[in-house]
Amino acid sequence: MLTYPEESLKVKKISAEEQKKQERMRDVTMLLQQMVEREEVALKLIIDCLIDVGSINYANHKLQNPSLNKIMKVLVGYIKPVARLIALRWLKKNLPDLLTAWLESKVSFKPVPINEEEAVTGELETVPNNQSNNRG
Numbered sequence: 001m002l003t004y005p006e007e008s009l010k011v012k013k014i015s016a017e018e019q020k021k022q023e024r025m026r027d028v029t030m031l032l033q034q035m036v037e038r039e040e041v042a043l044k045l046i047i048d049c050l051i052d053v054g055s056i057n058y059a060n061h062k063l064q065n066p067s068l069n070k071i072m073k074v075l076v077g078y079i080k081p082v083a084r085l086i087a088l089r090w091l092k093k094n095l096p097d098l099l100t101a102w103l104e105s106k107v108s109f110k111p112v113p114i115n116e117e118e119a120v121t122g123e124l125e126t127v128p129n130n131q132s133n134n135r136g
Contacts, residue, residue: 025104032096040088047087051080 036043055076063069 025100028103029096029100032099036092036095043088043091044084047084047091048080051076051083051087 055073059069059072059076063072
């Protein structure tokens with residue numbers, strides 16, 4: 001009869017728990033990706049609001065000349081469709097991973113590391129992708 005040391009059984013149990021956590025976080029990412037695709041209209045509206053508020057704040061903060069301030073606010077109306085397209089593409093690519101990492105940090109007792117490059121580029125991996133080929 002084969003016997004295994006108690007220590008190796010604990011390692012397997014922790015490994016199974018960690019695997020389950022990783023699978024569930026991948027599920028969260030997938031659900032968020034689907035939500036982003038379904039709620040594209042809401043994302044566009046949110047982007048429009050943020051562009052409006054950001055352009056007003058930028059013009060008021062950076063441009064002290066009232067005529068330049070007014071011109072800036074008018075120009076934003078012409079630039080807005082392009083900015084919306086770029087922002088929507090960036091959000092679709094990065095929002096699920098960034099939101100998953102943030103949510104994981106809220107349910108973890110230890111911080112989820114996100115380095116500065118990942119935060120700026122949005123290219124981060126919240127959970128190891130070693131079994132992503134098994135999922136459809």
